[in-house]
Amino acid sequence: KAGVTQTPRYLIKTRGQQVTLSCSPISGHRSVSWYQQTPGQGLQFLFEYFSETQRNKGNFPGRFSGRQFSNSRSEMNVSTLELGDSALYLCASSLSRTGRETQYFGPGTRLLVL
Amino acid sequence: DAKTTQPPSMDCAEGRAANLPCNHSTISGNEYVYWYRQIHSQGPQYIIHGLKNNETNEMASLIITEDRKSSTLILPHATLRDTAVYYCIVRVHTNGANNLFFGTGTRLTVIP
Numbered sequence: 645k646a647g648v649t650q651t652p653r654y655l656i657k658t659r660g661q662q663v664t665l666s667c668s669p670i671s672g673h674r675s676v677s678w679y680q681q682t683p684g685q686g687l688q689f690l691f692e693y694f695s696e697t698q699r700n701k702g703n704f705p706g707r708f709s710g711r712q713f714s715n716s717r718s719e720m721n722v723s724t725l726e727l728g729d730s731a732l733y734l735c736a737s738s739l740s741r742t743g744r745e746t747q748y749f750g751p752g753t754r755l756l757v758l
Numbered sequence: 759d760a761k762t763t764q765p766p767s768m769d770c771a772e773g774r775a776a777n778l779p780c781n782h783s784t785i786s787g788n789e790y791v792y793w794y795r796q797i798h799s800q801g802p803q804y805i806i807h808g809l810k811n812n813e814t815n816e817m818a819s820l821i822i823t824e825d826r827k828s829s830t831l832i833l834p835h836a837t838l839r840d841t842a843v844y845y846c847i848v849r850v851h852t853n854g855a856n857n858l859f860f861g862t863g864t865r866l867t868v869i870p
Contacts, residue, residue, distance in 0.1 A: 648801070675856055677856055677857060677858075679858075679860075686860055686861070686862060687802070687845075687858075687860035688860075689857040689858065689859070694856075699856070700856065700857050702857065732799070734801050734802070736801075736802075736858075738856060741856045746807070747804070747856065747858060748804060749794075749801030749802045749803070749804075750801050751800055751801050752799075752800070752801050754799070
């Protein structure tokens with residue numbers, strides 16, 4: 645079974661621009677979570693989507709948003725990019741959200757903001 | 759917030775067992791211990807998890823103390839490809855608790 649895939653793998657943007665990242669979960673997985681990883685803050689939870697609805701949200705500004713489609717694929721969007729948004733953005737999927745399922749991570753999208 | 763404490767770094771000789779400790783002294787009765795690892799610039803990889811019994815799979819063994827305040831991940835025969843940052847996470851198995859809180863982890867270096 646194919647793993648979690650994320651596109652693009654690398655991205656360079658400039659301050660003020662916006663960016664959209666995509667995540668395709670493992671087939672059959674319905675929950676998708678997003679994380680941001682930076683050298684200073686480590687791995688931090690952004691938000692979780694299930695059945696096309698945001699279920700949990702981390703402590704990030706409103707510039708960070710996301711959505712999930714009926715096929716469970718998810719996108720996250722960052723508007724008005726700042727230098728500090730440079731990070732590895734990781735997507736994780738799990739079967740459901742009972743809390744008992746293991747989350748599996750994708751390879752990440754590395755975003756560089758200049 | 760992360761509820762675990764791990765040493766920042768460890769070395770292990772190739773072919774030897776790597777024993778990675780984790781302290782989770784405030785763990786609740788319904789919280790599981792999970793281990794993930796992250797090889798440089800890749801996504802975290804699930805390794806193993808357990809509640810109170812020792813667990814073993816094809817990748818590793820997890821030993822949880824009887825009082826559940828600490829645990830040890832054991833890689834029985836470390837290889838160079840096991841060089842990674844290892845994260846110990848406690849997580850409750852309840853509906854909606856899908857967000858993981860990562861600490862700083864242990865950077866394991868396997869030495870030839």
